[in-house]
Each structure stands twice: as structure tokens, then as C-alpha cells.
Amino acid sequence: MNAIADKDFLRHWDELSQFGAVPGTHGVDRQAGTAADGEQRKWFESLLTEHGFRVERDAIGNQYGLLELVPGAPYVLTGSHLDSQPTAGRFDGAYGVLASAHACLRAAAELGESGEAKYNLAVVNWFNEEGSRFKPSMMGSSVFTGKLPLETALNTADRSGVTVYEALGKLHELGDFTMPEVASYAEIHVQQGRSMEADGVTIGLVNATWGAHKLEVRVTGDQAHSGAAEMADRRDALLGAARLITAARDLVDDFAPGDLHTACGEINVYPNSPVVVASEVTLLIDLRSPHTEVLDAAFASLEKTIAEVSERDRLEIEIIGEHRWEQNPYPENGIALAREAAAELGLTHDRVMTVAGHDSTNMKDVAPTVMLFVPSVSGISHNLREYTSDKDMLAGLAHLAGVVTKLAKDGLDRE
Ligand code: HGY
Ligand code: MN
Ligand code: MN
Secondary structure: OOOOOHHHHHHHHHHHOOOOEOOOOOOEOOOOOOHHHHHHHHHHHHHHHHOOOEEEEOOOOOEEEEEOOOOOOOEEEEEEOOOOOOOEOOOOOHHHHHHHHHHHHHHHHHHHHHOOOOOEEEEEEOOOOOOOOOOOOOHHHHHHOOOOOHHHHHOOEOOOOOEHHHHHHHOOOOOOOOOOOEEEEEEEEEOOOOHHHHHOOOEEEEEEEOEEEEEEEEEEOEOEEOOOOOHHHOEOHHHHHHHHHHHHHHHHHHOOOOOOEEEEEEEEEEOOOOOEEOOEEEEEEEEEEOOHHHHHHHHHHHHHHHHHHHHHHOOEEEEEEEEEEOOOEOOHHHHHHHHHHHHHHOOOEEEEEEOOOOHHHHHOOOOOEEEEEEOOHHHOOOOOOOOOOHHHHHHHHHHHHHHHHHHHHHOOOOO
């Protein structure tokens, strides 16, 4: 197996960054199941095939590259996601996918020589981690881990009514492959926060995830003339939604600084006409906390506000969808293994919690999982200006290769 060098990674990185590139910026728009996603998937498949991987796809479009070192043995799986948010950064997810492919090749070269491999190696590009076009986020790994039924995922439609099944079918990205047993999972990702940069830490050993509670709310009122209708007669769905959006932000101040993050990132208004009082609004509210009790209290408070706004503005308000993951840890033995690999490379490293969800948020519930970060400049993410230096990307790649090699040689027990 030919050893693959840093310069090869940077060349592949430049190629990958062209897919869905937003002109005049360093960012991309390659949402799940779009033409740009299809193009990058085909490029990734040819890169993997060229370097000796067997490429497969499963029923929800998760894309795998397999390197068999020990016939019949379980796999060390490493990966992330290639899909992006609309007009966002080229590093979120994609860095981890390409680094994983390169880390597998480096590990295979080392283990091929030493003959010490106990496990096989595989890279995965999870379908629709971002959940922008099709909700919920982390869709591909949620189906893989049994948290989301396949049919539900395939039947999910975007705003124009196109389903996941139709979008993936059009790209010929639907398969029937079943991934063999996964012995362990590793993922590297940009931090999407600014603490590592501030602390001068190159490798983040992710020890736990913040909890998240995302809710889709439908507010129903009645259409009316925005001028002529008497104020007392109005049932204004957009006014009700606006009260919920500001209430979600005000919630933050009810808790200690840093204990709760909230946002509303998506709102759909009907009929969205300038001279009409809106009759129906759906909005996506996102609650995050490192403490379960804070997340629960924030959700309860929001439910109370929903009842109050419904009463005050004579609206029907319903929570029509929820996506929640708990504040829970990554296994300590995986953190120890990753710390050893960082120390062997002389890379600064420290424990860090992840606020964003990742496919490892799902995978850690089904396999021993190691989650790693490299720094994000100014913590900017889900933004065209997202950036991580080549130096940090290459350090992270070397570290991931070390971690994957250790996992393939020694394995990682389920804690
Ligand atoms: O929801 C999340 O935190 C992830 O970025 N999809
Ligand atoms: Mn991501
Ligand atoms: Mn993201």
C-alpha cells in the first residue's frame, strides 16, 4: 500500500472544496441530496476506489469505503459527513471525511508492514448530518443506529415536497449494503467553538456532548387584511411566532451564563404576503445545555409560554416535531487512547465538550467511540468564513491516523 503524504491530502482537500463552492468566498453550499452533494460523492468514490477501497452505499445513502486487512474481522469505522448547511463552511464534516480516508490509508500501510492488524478499516460519509434540507439532523447515522426508522427517513420531504428517497435515487446514491460489525468508531471534526484556539490546544479530546432539544412548532391563526381588519379580530400567527422566538432568547437570561444556548434558525410563514395577516407559521427552536436539568427546565418554561401565547393571541400552537439527545459522555478509555496518540506526536491536547451534535453522538451509543477536534479560527462555523489552518488539519490527520492504527491493533472495549 503506497504511503500517502500531507501534500496528497492538501491536493485532495483543494479538489473537494470545489464542490458547491460559493463564488467569491471560501465557503460551500452542498446540502444533502443536491446535485453538488452528488458530484462530491462521485468524486469521493473515485478517490477511494483509486486507493484500493471497496465502495458501498446503504439504504439511506451512507457511503462507505472498506479496506480489508483481516478477512472476516469487524471494522474500525471512521468518518463524518460531506453535506453542508446552506452557504456555510467547507470544513464542517468534510474535513473529517477526507482525513478519515487518509488516516485509513496511513494505518493500513503501517499495519500491512507490521502484520499487527486485528480489525479491518472503513471510512464513512454519513448522509445528511446537517438536517437543513431534510430534518432531522444526523439522519444517516440515526438510521444506522436504529434511532430513526429507514422508511421515515426516506419519506421525509423538503420544502418543495421532494423526498429523501427521490433525491438520493436521482443521484443514484441509494444502495442495499449492510456494514459489517463495527468494532469501534472514530471521528475528527472542526471544533465550531473558540476555546481551543484561545487555549492554544491543537487536539480536542471530546469527553462529552451538550444536550440538545430541538422543537418544530406550528402556530395557526387566521388570514386577514393587514390594514382593514380590526385589531381585536385578528389571530396573527406571525405575531405569536415572534413572541416565542424572543421568549426562547429571554430564557437564556434565566440561567447562569453559559448554561443555555437557544436560537430559532428557521421560520416558514403562510401566506407570507405583505398585506395579509399570517394564518400559519412553523418555526424551529433549538435549545442546548451542558446540564440536563437546565435543558428540561428551559423546555418546560417554553411549553408554559406556548400556552400563554396561545391564550393571549387566540392561536392554536402545537409542537409537531422534536429531536433530542442527552448530555452524556464519550468513553474514557477512548479519550485515554487518543491522549496517548497525541502525546506520541507531541501535539498539545485537552478535554473539551462538544456543543454541536455529530454522527458520533449517535455512534457512541452502539460502538466504542473516539471524538476528536481541531481548532476553528474564532469559532466561526455554519458560516462562509469558517476556517481551520492547513497546519491544524495536518496535525489532526496525523493524530487520527495514530488513533485509527491503535484501534485496529488493540481495539477498544465497550465501557
Ligand atoms: O445539530 C447539530 O448540532 C449538528 O450540527 N447537526
Ligand atoms: Mn458537522
Ligand atoms: Mn454542521
